[in-house]
Amino acid sequence: GDSVTQMEGPVTLSEEAFLTINCTYTATGYPSLFWYVQYPGEGLQLLLKATKADDKGSNKGFEATYRKETTSFHLEKGSVQVSDSAVYFCALQGAQKLVFGQGTRLTINP
């Protein structure tokens, strides 16, 4: 069945560091892919998405590219801020539901 695997956390970085959170998926066909973010004490919200191969989703300085050949959708940001501290979830769109990865907790220190 469909599945999503994220790099294990927690991840701790200093402010202005480069961020990569790895995400790979297993699915039939070419599903839409998503990154969701959960800030402390809040629900999840959509960060970015890509609907087909080679698409790049971007938002708030974050980017992710839909790589069909490596079945990956890695999240990147060039210079992180303390306010980026959150839990990040990669997800793919199944037939009737989203399938989520286990989440990666990110902490940014000033």
Added chain:
Amino acid sequence: DVKVTQSSRYLVKRTGEKVFLECVQDMDHENMFWYRQDPGLGLRLIYFSYDVKMKEKGDIPEGYSVSREKKERFSLILESASTNQTSMYLCASSVSSGRGTGELFFGEGSRLTVL
């Protein structure tokens, strides 16, 4: 602003109690979902509904039931709460599209502790 509202942010219940978690959305979305979130396990789908009075089992429906009598409201019911149901419960909604569920809009979550 779109809004998904969960009735209780924090609940403490005793083993064997019946628990109701309520969720209301104001976006006229067809689809509604209940997930539970546990550390290291991500989000796991309990039940979902794509129309009033319709429901489908997700990946972990055991010990839960749901009710959707009105389009905007989706309730999760724990008939007899157990300690292994201590978790964060997240409700979400989405509009139907030709390619599946599309973007999910989440509530803030209900943290349930069963003693």
